[in-house]
Amino acid sequence: APAPPPARHLFSDPAEVEALRGSLLAWYDKCRRDLPWRTLAATEPDADRRAYAVWVSEIMLQQTQVATVIDYYNRWMQKWPTLQALAQASLEEVNELWSGLGYYSRGKRLQEAARKVVSELAGQMPRTAEDLQKLLPGVGRYTAGAIASISYGQATGVVDGNVIRVLCRLRCIGADSSSPAVIDRLWDMANALVDRSRPGDFNQALMELGAMVCVPKAPLCSECPVKQHCRAQRRVSLGPTVTVMLVFAGVGSCPLCPPATEPWDSSLGVTNFPRKAAKKQPRVARSATCVLERRGCRGALEYLIVQRPSSGLLAGLWEFPSLPLAQGLQEEKQREVLADHLRAWTGQPVAARSLQFIGEVIHIFSHIHQTYVVYSLPLDGDVTLDPALSPSRWVTEEEFHASAVSTAMKKV
Ligand code: SF4
Numbered sequence: 001a002p003a004p005p006p007a008r009h010l011f012s013d014p015a016e017v018e019a020l021r022g023s024l025l026a027w028y029d030k031c032r033r034d035l036p037w038r039t040l041a042a043t044e045p046d047a048d049r050r051a052y053a054v055w056v057s058e059i060m061l062q063q064t065q066v067a068t069v070i071d072y073y074n075r076w077m078q079k080w081p082t083l084q085a086l087a088q089a090s091l092e093e094v095n096e097l098w099s100g101l102g103y104y105s106r107g108k109r110l111q112e113a114a115r116k117v118v119s120e121l122a123g124q125m126p127r128t129a130e131d132l133q134k135l136l137p138g139v140g141r142y143t144a145g146a147i148a149s150i151s152y153g154q155a156t157g158v159v160d161g162n163v164i165r166v167l168c169r170l171r172c173i174g175a176d177s178s179s180p181a182v183i184d185r186l187w188d189m190a191n192a193l194v195d196r197s198r199p200g201d202f203n204q205a206l207m208e209l210g211a212m213v214c215v216p217k218a219p220l221c222s223e224c225p226v227k228q229h230c231r232a233q234r235r236v237s238l239g240p241t242v243t244v245m246l247v248f249a250g251v252g253s254c255p256l257c258p259p260a261t262e263p264w265d266s267s268l269g270v271t272n273f274p275r276k277a278a279k280k281q282p283r284v285a286r287s288a289t290c291v292l293e294r295r296g297c298r299g300a301l302e303y304l305i306v307q308r309p310s311s312g313l314l315a316g317l318w319e320f321p322s323l324p325l326a327q328g329l330q331e332e333k334q335r336e337v338l339a340d341h342l343r344a345w346t347g348q349p350v351a352a353r354s355l356q357f358i359g360e361v362i363h364i365f366s367h368i369h370q371t372y373v374v375y376s377l378p379l380d381g382d383v384t385l386d387p388a389l390s391p392s393r394w395v396t397e398e399e400f401h402a403s404a405v406s407t408a409m410k411k412v
Pocket residue numbers: 166169170213214215219220221222224225226227230231232233270
């Protein structure tokens with residue numbers, strides 16, 4: 001077993017832990033933001049309904065900011081107020097509502113998990129973090145801990161980006177905070193710290209502190225309810241000489257201290273923590289895409305959209321006919337391969353020169369730097385869509401925006 005970390009990185013004084021819990025919860029009671037899922041979790045008497053609301057909000061919050069999530073959450077809960085209602089939904093409906101949130105597989109797995117609870121677990125949600133993680137697709141350790149503590153009162157911790165930042169600062173953890181060894185330590189800490197009588201509130205308070213006070217770039221240390229327990233803050237107040245001595249005391253031998261090659265930078269203050277190894281560069285990809293348009297029978301312009309395969313990136317979403325391009329392909333060659341590809345959709349030869357170049361659209365997925373080379377092609381007369389190909393349909397601009405299309409396609 002690995003040696004326990006030095007005391008400077010631990011919460012080993014029970015009196016201090018009690019005081020920290022008290023200060024944090026008092027601050028949360030006074031300063032927390034009113035969010036719809038919090039209101040529901042605080043007022044709904046049925047624990048499974050609470051769990052469903054927390055689950056939906058937590059999966060959405062993994063995608064984007066709170067301000068954006070509120071509208072998606074409200075629309076989702078209006079359409080599918082219970083797990084049972086969600087289990088009846090089609091993937092198409094889920095994708096439509098999720099459209100614009102990104103990471104579409106998360107919405108899909110949420111719905112698959114709802115079906116599983118209804119069909120295999122007799123409609124009963126698992127009630128511990130361990131079971132939630134084991135039994136529900138798409139529910140990871142963090143989401144399981146959040147649901148179990150907030151909805152079922154299990155005294156289990158959570159570790160997300162906000163908690164990582166707060167804990168690393170409270171205990172001067174400067175080793176790579178994305179490494180499995182450090183993450184394991186942070187989970188141990190979160191589980192040890194969580195308040196036994198109000199675990200859900202405590203976890204939300206810790207995350208709220210990270211979101212509102214102990215923010216990444218300019219933390220509001222003077223307003224922080226736990227500043228008297230914060231070792232990063234103490235180092236700053238001790239001044240540069242003592243700080244450097246303290247930091248070097250651990251360098252080299254401690255798995256949680258900053259690496260010797262990147263010692264304390266006094267210009268950064270508490271934001272010396274946390275530290276992360278440099279991110280991997282995203283993969284670069286290019287696709288050609290064509291907006292095929294025709295005049296529909298009601299006189300409005302219509303555009304052809306086709307459905308992506310049911311697995312992989314943007315699974316099941318709709319897009320303009322597209323195909324990946326090899327790197328470094330000349331423009332003339334791009335047109336040719338795209339024209340070839342479009343023949344399948346139009347049922348007739350497409351001349352490469354008839355494709356009108358519109359421009360390029362860049363979209364950053366989490367791990368892909370994607371460029372769409374956009375062409376357009378107006379069509380005369382009717383086009384019979386081949387039912388043997390992927391599902392496809394003609395839509396007006398309004399219908400396009402209401403369809404399950406990705407943000408990247410909306411940009412196109
Ligand atoms: Fe974060 Fe500052 Fe509070 Fe420490 S004192 S936890 S660095 S906001």
